[in-house]
Amino acid sequence: MEYYAEVTVQLKDGMLDPEGSTIKRALEHLGYSPKDVKSAKKFIITIESESIDKAKDTVDEMCRRLIANPVIHDYSIIMREA
Amino acid sequence: MKIAIIQFGGSNCDMDVLHIFKDILNVNAELVWYKNKDLSGYDGVVLPGGFSYGDYLRSGAIASRTPIMDSVKKIANEGKPVLGICNGFQILTEASLLDGALMTNSYPKFICDWTYLKVENNNTIFTSRFNEGEVIKIPVAHKEGNYYNTPERLNELNNNHQVAFRYVNQKGHLTNESNPNGSVENIAGITNSKGNVLGLMPHPERAAESILGSKDGLKLFLSMVDYFSNE
Numbered sequence: 001m002e003y004y005a006e007v008t009v010q011l012k013d014g015m016l017d018p019e020g021s022t023i024k025r026a027l028e029h030l031g032y033s034p035k036d037v038k039s040a041k042k043f044i045i046t047i048e049s050e051s052i053d054k055a056k057d058t059v060d061e062m063c064r065r066l067i068a069n070p071v072i073h074d075y076s077i078i079m080r081e082a
Numbered sequence: 083m084k085i086a087i088i089q090f091g092g093s094n095c096d097m098d099v100l101h102i103f104k105d106i107l108n109v110n111a112e113l114v115w116y117k118n119k120d121l122s123g124y125d126g127v128v129l130p131g132g133f134s135y136g137d138y139l140r141s142g143a144i145a146s147r148t149p150i151m152d153s154v155k156k157i158a159n160e161g162k163p164v165l166g167i168c169n170g171f172q173i174l175t176e177a178s179l180l181d182g183a184l185m186t187n188s189y190p191k192f193i194c195d196w197t198y199l200k201v202e203n204n205n206t207i208f209t210s211r212f213n214e215g216e217v218i219k220i221p222v223a224h225k226e227g228n229y230y231n232t233p234e235r236l237n238e239l240n241n242n243h244q245v246a247f248r249y250v251n252q253k254g255h256l257t258n259e260s261n262p263n264g265s266v267e268n269i270a271g272i273t274n275s276k277g278n279v280l281g282l283m284p285h286p287e288r289a290a291e292s293i294l295g296s297k298d299g300l301k302l303f304l305s306m307v308d309y310f311s312n313e
Binding site for chain 2: 011015016018019022065066067069071072
């Protein structure tokens with residue numbers, strides 16, 4: 001089976017996020033008052049695997065080994081069938 | 083003694099480092115393209131500055147996972163000197179050869195400017211020619227040089243004397259104004275616990291001849307040469 005994994009990588013809570021805070025300021029210039037803006041990166045990975053669980057395990061390993069930096073990032077994975 | 087200067091796609095300070103070793107210090111140094119995985123026969127490694135792989139994903143992330151880095155890790159584990167400058171520092175942290183991470187500058191802009199650094203530890207392969215506490219003038223050129231680490235790990239770095247350089251003002255005082263990128267505790271360069279791997283954001287190779295406005299950076303390379311001659 002083929003699966004899509006949607007991986008979102010963002011800075012851990014409390015870490016300085018200059019891109020997020022710059023966007024927040026710009027939104028304020030437009031008259032909005034967001035409580036917080038965080039920037040994040042999204043990756044969409046297509047993967048073939050026996051099961052959705054196995055596919056997720058592999059993607060999780062990819063995140064730990066390359067896609068996220070454990071020192072500064074949290075990540076989340078959403079799986080669906082392709 | 084033979085030094086390997088590793089070239090990745092996007093390295094751009096490789097020739098400057100080669101110039102320092104070959105033309106100024108008369109040391110045997112060679113450029114090594116990242117696909118040549120074999121580093122046996124080299125006594126030390128330099129990972130030069132640049133924008134390897136266009137800074138895709140994170141600065142240094144892709145280069146740190148190339149096969150040549152296994153050979154660099156081997157050299158580091160053998161206790162031989164490994165120096166990472168700017169993008170090289172980013173690669174070393176991404177490869178877990180150095181602790182912590184280099185994030186986007188607190189003011190998210192590329193900075194190219196002179197900085198003053200305080201030599202915090204002159205008892206390493208790379209800093210023996212400096213005096214402890216010496217203030218030196220070396221330029222930075224980066225957008226992702228904001229050093230970060232957790233309070234626990236910072237404690238360990240400090241206790242093990244792994245902080246080699248901090249950003250200071252001309253008088254040697256640690257101030258917010260002298261910190262160009264928001265690095266925690268004004269950290270500009272650190273070593274591993276054994277002291278044979280150094281990473282720093284400032285560019286010593288750009289401050290190694292009087293014509294460049296400072297030759298303070300030359301002492302870093304001279305320290306390495308001393309180490310090899312005393313071995």
